[in-house]
Amino acid sequence: MADERLIVALDFHRMEDVRHLVETLGDSVAYYKVGMELFYSVGGEVVRWLREQGKHVFLDLKLHDIPNTVAGGLCSLMHLGADILNVHASGGFTMMQTAAQKLHDAADAAGIPCPKLIAITVLTSMGQEDWSQLGQTHTIPDTVVRFAKLTKQAGLDGVVASPQEAAMIRQACGKDFLIVTPGVRPAGASVDDQSRIATPAAALANGATHLVIGRPIRAAKDPRGAALAILKEMETVK
Numbered sequence: 001m002a003d004e005r006l007i008v009a010l011d012f013h014r015m016e017d018v019r020h021l022v023e024t025l026g027d028s029v030a031y032y033k034v035g036m037e038l039f040y041s042v043g044g045e046v047v048r049w050l051r052e053q054g055k056h057v058f059l060d061l062k063l064h065d066i067p068n069t070v071a072g073g074l075c076s077l078m079h080l081g082a083d084i085l086n087v088h089a090s091g092g093f094t095m096m097q098t099a100a101q102k103l104h105d106a107a108d109a110a111g112i113p114c115p116k117l118i119a120i121t122v123l124t125s126m127g128q129e130d131w132s133q134l135g136q137t138h139t140i141p142d143t144v145v146r147f148a149k150l151t152k153q154a155g156l157d158g159v160v161a162s163p164q165e166a167a168m169i170r171q172a173c174g175k176d177f178l179i180v181t182p183g184v185r186p187a188g189a190s191v192d193d194q195s196r197i198a199t200p201a202a203a204l205a206n207g208a209t210h211l212v213i214g215r216p217i218r219a220a221k222d223p224r225g226a227a228l229a230i231l232k233e234m235e236t237v238k
């Protein structure tokens, strides 16, 4: 059975590219991430198609607006059947709490399972220079942990964070909290626009529950071979 801790990012804008990669990866990958590029291009069709293929879906649309608008947006997305939805923690405690409550109420009323709701802490592309330019006075790791605790208090299921912060989050938020980490790069792979990265094994050893990996698989000459090598490295950390 495929290791459901690996989530492959489908950052395409055409369904035919999605179909090709999912068929190429076959049974080796069970979980996919649909982000803005794909969703804005093809809409909810891709989530339904992935579910029909028996795949899990993290719908990564990073909602960030006033509480009522985010809650309404999530309740609309809920009907697509994704396993995980997300918001930005920087939208604040009230936004997150309202979103979580309304999503649960809507799922109960519709009689469908409630998707997990997680929050972006600080984007993994954010480095110290960008961070300082925003006028931030606390460090990135301190802010990530603060946002993670707030996310938990607001009733959400977990966070998106860098694998470098996973150990601190795990310590602060306990064992049942989802820690989904993009910014994962096998040793020697191109860093691209990511800043706070770690290898697959290090991310899991730090306490990540799921690794989001896009370009190291998608842009590889042999995507299936790249995925299998990552999965082999992941097997070393259970």
Ligand SMILES: O=c1ccn([C@@H]2O[C@H](COP(=O)(O)O)[C@@H](O)[C@H]2O)c(=O)[nH]1
Pocket (backbone or CB within 6 Å): 009, 011, 035, 060, 120, 122, 123, 124, 125, 160, 161, 182, 183, 184, 192, 194, 212, 213, 214, 215, 216
């Ligand atoms: O903080 C974040 C939040 C989301 N992402 C998304 O993850 C993937 C990473 O793709 P790579 O090609 O492996 O860099 C991408 O879809 C981002 O939108 C993130 O990187 N960081």
